[in-house]
Amino acid sequence: MNIRDLLNDKVQQAMQAAGIPADCGAHLAPSKKAGFGDYQANGAMGAAKLMKSNPRELAQNILDHLDLGDIVEKTEIAGPGFINIHLNEAWLAQQTQQVLNDERLGQQKTSSAQNIVVDYSSPNLAKEMHVGHLRSTIIGDALVRVLEFQGHHVVRQNHVGDWGTQFGMLIAELEDQLQDGEAAEFALKDLEGFYQLSKKHFDDDEDFAVRAREYVVKLQSGDEHVLKLWAQFKKVSLQHSEEIYQQLNVTLKGEHVRGESAYNDDLSKVLAELQTQGLAKEDQGAQVVFLEELADKEGNPSPVIVQKKGGGFLYATSDLAALRYRTNFLKADRILYFIDARQSLHMNQVFTLARKANFVPDSIALEHHAFGTMMGPDGKPFKTRSGGTVKLAEVLDEAVERAAALIAEKDPDLTEEEKVDVAQKVGIGAVKYADLSKTRTNDYIFNWESMLSFEGNTAPYLQYAYARIQSIFRKAEIDATTLECSIQLKQEQEKALALKLLQLPEVLEQVTREAYPHVLCAYLYDVASLFMKFYEACPILKDDVDSETRTSRLGIAQVTAQTLKTGLDLLGIETMNKM
Ligand code: ARG
Numbered sequence: 001m002n003i004r005d006l007l008n009d010k011v012q013q014a015m016q017a018a019g020i021p022a023d024c025g026a027h028l029a030p031s032k033k034a035g036f037g038d039y040q041a042n043g044a045m046g047a048a049k050l051m052k053s054n055p056r057e058l059a060q061n062i063l064d065h066l067d068l069g070d071i072v073e074k075t076e077i078a079g080p081g082f083i084n085i086h087l088n089e090a091w092l093a094q095q096t097q098q099v100l101n102d103e104r105l106g107q108q109k110t111s112s113a114q115n116i117v118v119d120y121s122s123p124n125l126a127k128e129m130h131v132g133h134l135r136s137t138i139i140g141d142a143l144v145r146v147l148e149f150q151g152h153h154v155v156r157q158n159h160v161g162d163w164g165t166q167f168g169m170l171i172a173e174l175e176d177q178l179q180d181g182e183a184a185e186f187a188l189k190d191l192e193g194f195y196q197l198s199k200k201h202f203d204d205d206e207d208f209a210v211r212a213r214e215y216v217v218k219l220q221s222g223d224e225h226v227l228k229l230w231a232q233f234k235k236v237s238l239q240h241s242e243e244i245y246q247q248l249n250v251t252l253k254g255e256h257v258r259g260e261s262a263y264n265d266d267l268s269k270v271l272a273e274l275q276t277q278g279l280a281k282e283d284q285g286a287q288v289v290f291l292e293e294l295a296d297k298e299g300n301p302s303p304v305i306v307q308k309k310g311g312g313f314l315y316a317t318s319d320l321a322a323l324r325y326r327t328n329f330l331k332a333d334r335i336l337y338f339i340d341a342r343q344s345l346h347m348n349q350v351f352t353l354a355r356k357a358n359f360v361p362d363s364i365a366l367e368h369h370a371f372g373t374m375m376g377p378d379g380k381p382f383k384t385r386s387g388g389t390v391k392l393a394e395v396l397d398e399a400v401e402r403a404a405a406l407i408a409e410k411d412p413d414l415t416e417e418e419k420v421d422v423a424q425k426v427g428i429g430a431v432k433y434a435d436l437s438k439t440r441t442n443d444y445i446f447n448w449e450s451m452l453s454f455e456g457n458t459a460p461y462l463q464y465a466y467a468r469i470q471s472i473f474r475k476a477e478i479d480a481t482t483l484e485c486s487i488q489l490k491q492e493q494e495k496a497l498a499l500k501l502l503q504l505p506e507v508l509e510q511v512t513r514e515a516y517p518h519v520l521c522a523y524l525y526d527v528a529s530l531f532m533k534f535y536e537a538c539p540i541l542k543d544d545v546d547s548e549t550r551t552s553r554l555g556i557a558q559v560t561a562q563t564l565k566t567g568l569d570l571l572g573i574e575t576m577n578k579m
Contacts, residue, residue: 001096001106004028004039004506007068007085011041014066018049020168030503033299037076037084038499044081057083087499089489096498097487100555105566107505109151114333117155118144119328120243121252122339125237125259126160126170128191129244130389131382131446132340135371138432138572140338142517143369145570146508155330158242159254159322161232162259164353165312168216171229173207187235192391220264240393247396249572252444252496263321267313270320271306279355285309293352294345306350316378319350320359327360334365336515341370341441352516357358368513372443374435382446396428402452403427410454411579422579426452428459429573430485433459436571438522459573462564465528467579469561473554475541480558485551493534500530501559504567517571524567531560 024047031040034420044062048055062173073086099106120140123133147154173194175185188194201208218226238257245298254325271287273282280287283298287307294302306317326332337347347368354360378381404423407414412420437458438444454460473480484577489495500523507523510516539545540553564574 001501002505002509003095003321004030005509006043007039007071010065011043011062011083012201014062014380015043015047015289017060017065019062020062021050023357024050031084036078036082037086039085039087041083041085042281044083048081049554059083059150062392068365079239089495092502093269093489095486095502096556096559099502099562100483100559101481101489101562103264103564103576104149105504105559106502107149107508113151113153115153115155115331116147117330117332117335118147118338119159120144120321120337121241121250122157122159122161122243124481125234125241126161126166126367127195127389129241129392131392131395132389134392134395135244135374135440136338137248137250137252138338138435139369139371139515139517140336141252142436142571143336143338143512143515144251144518144521145572146511146517149570150508150512154257155332156252157322157326158257158259159319160238160257160259161198162237163219163261163264163318165216167219167230167233169198169202169208169212169220170195170233171215171226172212172227173201174233176201184232184236186238187427188233191237191240200557215535234261234376237313244392244396247393247434248575251372251572256455258322258325260315260318263325263529265319266321266324267317270317270324271313273359274353274357274481276304279353279357280306289353291349291352293356294348300359302345302349304353316346316350316353319346320357323350323354323366324359326575328366332364337368338515339368339370341372366513367545369440374445377445377447380446382477396431399448399452400424400427402448403430406452414578418576420577422576425574425576426463426579429463429568432571432573433462433521436517437525439518456544457521459553459568460508462524463573464527464566464577465531465566466568466575467559467577469531469557469564470577472540472557476550476554478554480561481556483551483558486548487555488549491531491534491538491548493537495552497527497530497556497560499536500527501556501563505565508570520567520571524564527560527563527567531557 008028011028013023015026016022025043027042027046028039029042031037044059045055048058051058056077059077063075063083068075070088071091073088074086075086078084118140121133121137128355144154144156174184174187174219178184178308192380202212215226219230240256242254271280272287279289286305286309289304289306290301291304292301296302302317305314307313326335339347351366351368355362360366374382382390400423403426405424407419407426411422412418430451435444450456451458452460454464489498503523507520511520534556538553540550540557568575
């Protein structure tokens, strides 16, 4: 159940019954300060302004028409016309009881399920995945998981860069190495080194360069020999990405790959359509669309090149073709892109042009969810000491190594097997959470110490909170998943924790509306912190706790554990019973 929506609907109904126009919202939100109730409705002020009446009187009028039954303890008017809502403890206890051992934790499947296409990760296959691909991969995956949990139908699209001029030299290089008897897997073991080598041959060896350029043309025209080499290259490069996805606990699989190459045959159709509509025009040998909609301050329209002089198509052209595919074939209701903020102009151009050419109707939402850059400790974009790009695989290995060292020190009692498992989950969880917990649109500084800290808003802190609850269950010698109890909320810490636990659905709603996973992180951190306060104030296993209170508190602890586990799982982070 979504408490916020429930209250919002009720207040809205009361507003209408009180004669307030239907377009005035109830504006319901959790109260920010203690003493102002659990939720606040702020709609009376706006409505009073519109109706030119007294906001406090209007608030009273709303209250006179509001019947919240046993949900509330009391309501009151505060300040200029806020309505404070204090929820009833018995009702909260009953709601908490209902989600105990419900794996959906009160989250109903949406009655308005959408077809949602999510474009994320999308690395260029010419090179190894580097830290620049981390953000898109994990933010996109968190969103996909939450949307599916809400009951939407999600189509993952890994729009990999597997086409274009770079592939000519890579294929020529691969051909040479295969001729020397090398297996493709081995030749491409170090993709980064392979790229450098082929680039060197391209720059230094004229014959090689000629052949590489020839291969670009042959690739586009479907030459069998060249296509075969290209397919081999693509296969091995994708294996590299898939290893990373697996290590990162990301849900992307081979079947989600639909790269730029998939649109090769559509590119000329896109161009023809743009020409027919009079949108694409020749400009210095290239085909260009000038968008007045995105003109600069001087009024110069924004140029989008769809075909280069010489016939080659561009990144924007494949994105337009992809949009047509997603609209016409995938039947998307909403399309989300998780791409670096540096591509904002590109996305803006593509969206504007797609609407203008009627490739995508207004009913389909197009959303570019941009994110900032991951910075090194020096505050500059994360690089190796020599200034090169940092391979993602190396960062992840280091994360697990660092976590292993910490675990060896903190948890000497774990078995060797448990230590390996915990190090993996803590190390990877720490890297992901450090990223997901920051406001997506900002740059952030990558810092090993803070992300691996067991205190503060980190993955290890939350994983530890979960493991700690499991250890309580072990001490109590119970199986919490089949616990029978009657939950009661007697202490204020119990009530505060229970209310927070019941807010998961409304938090998830905010996460998917704005594509902000940090909102879920902040929520889980609140849950863990409120649990610690509860555990301090409300002993569970002490001798003087009567058995009814004990099982009630065990029940609250179990709902907390379920919430932490589900929430972390939606972020793609694993939990363990012991750490
Ligand atoms: N391959 C691109 C890059 O690495 C990202 C592609 C993002 N998706 C898209 N539809 N343009 O920069």
